[in-house]
Amino acid sequence: MDKIKTLADLKKIRERVQAKIDLREKSENTENMVQIKVGMSTCGISAGSKETMSWFLEHLEENGIQAVVTQTGCMGHCSYEPTVEITKPGREPIVFGKVTPRKAEEIMQKYLKKDELVEGILPANYDTIEGIK
Amino acid sequence: MKDLSSHILDIVQNSIRANARRIGIELEEDLLRDRLTVRIEDDGDGMDEETLRRVRDPFYTSRTVRKVGLGIPLLTQNAERTGGSVTIESALGKGTVLTATFTHSHLDRPPLGDIAGTLALLTAANPEREFVYRHTSGKGEYRFDTREVRQLLGEVPVNDPEIVRAIRELIAENVSEISEEG
Numbered sequence: 001m002d003k004i005k006t007l008a009d010l011k012k013i014r015e016r017v018q019a020k021i022d023l024r025e026k027s028e029n030t031e032n033m034v035q036i037k038v039g040m041s042t043c044g045i046s047a048g049s050k051e052t053m054s055w056f057l058e059h060l061e062e063n064g065i066q067a068v069v070t071q072t073g074c075m076g077h078c079s080y081e082p083t084v085e086i087t088k089p090g091r092e093p094i095v096f097g098k099v100t101p102r103k104a105e106e107i108m109q110k111y112l113k114k115d116e117l118v119e120g121i122l123p124a125n126y127d128t129i130e131g132i133k
Numbered sequence: 134m135k136d137l138s139s140h141i142l143d144i145v146q147n148s149i150r151a152n153a154r155r156i157g158i159e160l161e162e163d164l165l166r167d168r169l170t171v172r173i174e175d176d177g178d179g180m181d182e183e184t185l186r187r188v189r190d191p192f193y194t195s196r197t198v199r200k201v202g203l204g205i206p207l208l209t210q211n212a213e214r215t216g217g218s219v220t221i222e223s224a225l226g227k228g229t230v231l232t233a234t235f236t237h238s239h240l241d242r243p244p245l246g247d248i249a250g251t252l253a254l255l256t257a258a259n260p261e262r263e264f265v266y267r268h269t270s271g272k273g274e275y276r277f278d279t280r281e282v283r284q285l286l287g288e289v290p291v292n293d294p295e296i297v298r299a300i301r302e303l304i305a306e307n308v309s310e311i312s313e314e315g
Binding site: 003004005006007009010011013014016017018020021038040041042043045046050053054057058060061068069070071073074075076078 | 134135139142143146150196198199202203204207247250251254257258259281282285286287288289290292293294295296297298299300302303306307
């Protein structure tokens with residue numbers, strides 16, 4: 001592929017992506033996309049959250065997962081960074097801890113593709129007993 | 134923090150939490166004065182005098198989920214050990230300007246790191262905010278403005294993986310051309 005050096009080069013990519021999106025929107029609803037939020041605060045960044053976020057962005061397509069990848073702040077689980085919160089459409093969010101690119105691969109193959117849980121889920125959104133009542 | 138790009142990513146999170154709409158990131162490499170300057174400027178909420186005084190204290194944070202705030206102290210430590218410093222100017226409602234200076238040739242100066250990847254991620258993760266990056270050196274100047282990118286993209290989302298990859302490459306190509314680093 002040619003080098004991307006100017007905004008004009010970026011525009012060429014835009015055309016290609018536009019065509020791809022047109023195809024996609026005919027078959028799928030974008031509201032039904034998976035939400036992936038990567039914790040991006042001091043603790044997350046120093047533990048490698050940037051690499052984790054890049055990994056998701058780069059490997060979603062080849063795995064056939066449609067997702068929106070964004071960032072979030074620190075949730076207080078600093079010793080378990082990088083943390084990633086994943087929300088499947090219509091489900092409760094799940095927070096995974098120590099998500100290195102290797103762990104991200106496992107999450108991709110198991111949770112995102114086959115709906116199997118993996119080790120390392122953090123109790124970030126557990127209801128209290130009061131909450132359940 | 135291993136490199137300056139991580140510090141930038143980290144400090145910009147403060148601007149994001151202060152509800153900034155527009156964030157300027159400036160990196161100046163001045164080999165004549167042997168200085169590297171990073172300036173992060175936002176139009177966010179700003180801080181009052183009391184907060185501004187405490188912001189360098191590692192045991193101060195505006196968060197409630199933990200008791201420490203290490204972003205600014207870590208940056209200050211890295212700047213000071215190269216003979217540089219960190220200054221912060223801010224006022225409520227006026228936004229904040231943080232300036233970190235380093236001795237460019239100092240052995241302990243963190244490398245620039247993955248500036249392109251950092252900017253691409255910030256752009257993708259914050260589609261509602263504007264980022265302007267300006268990098269100057271003896272070799273020239275490069276400016277990246279997310280408003281230009283968004284205008285060019287139209288309805289194509291800025292966080293489409295292929296677009297993020299392209300933005301990263303665009304910045305990397307231009308930065309490598311003017312950077313004074315190895």
